[in-house]
Amino acid sequence: MQRALAWVNLVINDGDFLSITWPSGSGKSTLMNIIGLLDTPTSGDYILDGKKLENLTENEKATIRGKKIWFVFQGYNLIARMSVLEQVMLPLSYQGIPQEEKESRAIEALKKVGLDHKSESKPNELSWGQQQRVAIARAIVTKPSLILADEPTGALDTKTGIDVLNIFTELNKEGITVVLITHSPEIASHAKTTIDIRDGLIAGKIKNKK
Numbered sequence: 001m002q003r004a005l006a007w008v009n010l011v012i013n014d015g016d017f018l019s020i021t022w023p024s025g026s027g028k029s030t031l032m033n034i035i036g037l038l039d040t041p042t043s044g045d046y047i048l049d050g051k052k053l054e055n056l057t058e059n060e061k062a063t064i065r066g067k068k069i070w071f072v073f074q075g076y077n078l079i080a081r082m083s084v085l086e087q088v089m090l091p092l093s094y095q096g097i098p099q100e101e102k103e104s105r106a107i108e109a110l111k112k113v114g115l116d117h118k119s120e121s122k123p124n125e126l127s128w129g130q131q132q133r134v135a136i137a138r139a140i141v142t143k144p145s146l147i148l149a150d151e152p153t154g155a156l157d158t159k160t161g162i163d164v165l166n167i168f169t170e171l172n173k174e175g176i177t178v179v180l181i182t183h184s185p186e187i188a189s190h191a192k193t194t195i196d197i198r199d200g201l202i203a204g205k206i207k208n209k210k
Contacts, residue, residue: 008044070091072147085107085110089103129160140176
């Protein structure tokens with residue numbers, strides 16, 4: 001059996017902005033899935049908010065993700081028939097929140113990414129950069145403490161990618177912990193700290209100049 005990760009000891013503190021760089025096959029997807037409670041490690045401990053997370057049911061994992069963790073992927077996973085506002089409200093629909101509050105929170109999230117004026121648009125009416133910002137707004141509307149962003153600028157041009165990274169920087173300043181997964185050292189440098197993973201091991205840790 002091949003090990004995707006081995007002897008990884010990683011501490012992510014509240015308010016961190018951490019980038020994880022990787023060559024292909026280095027174990028980054030496994031690490032991200034473990035952090036996001038999508039995969040379970042075969043050994044070792046995962047501690048979140050001071051509590052060991054072990055032997056959780058899928059429902060228990062989903063509940064923790066819904067309250068604390070959100071993902072932003074390179075693919076935006078927007079629903080074609082839904083307006084921007086509806087896309088952003090969607091995660092709140094599973095929390096029993098009244099409609100008026102869902103709308104106000106969704107509009108607030110859209111304002112943070114500069115898209116409140118596009119609330120009635122459909123995904124096919126948006127640029128790729130705007131679609132990614134909708135995905136970020138959808139991520140922050142639940143007020144998570146941790147965002148896991150997997151190659152969030154991979155499909156964007158350089159300027160739009162920097163705009164998206166600046167949004168993550170501002171969210172981090174507001175207290176949200178951000179973990180950015182990327183193969184690009186230039187993208188990784190936007191984070192406060194870069195972790196280099198190779199062959200399933202942490203090969204280096206760099207404090208970036210900010």
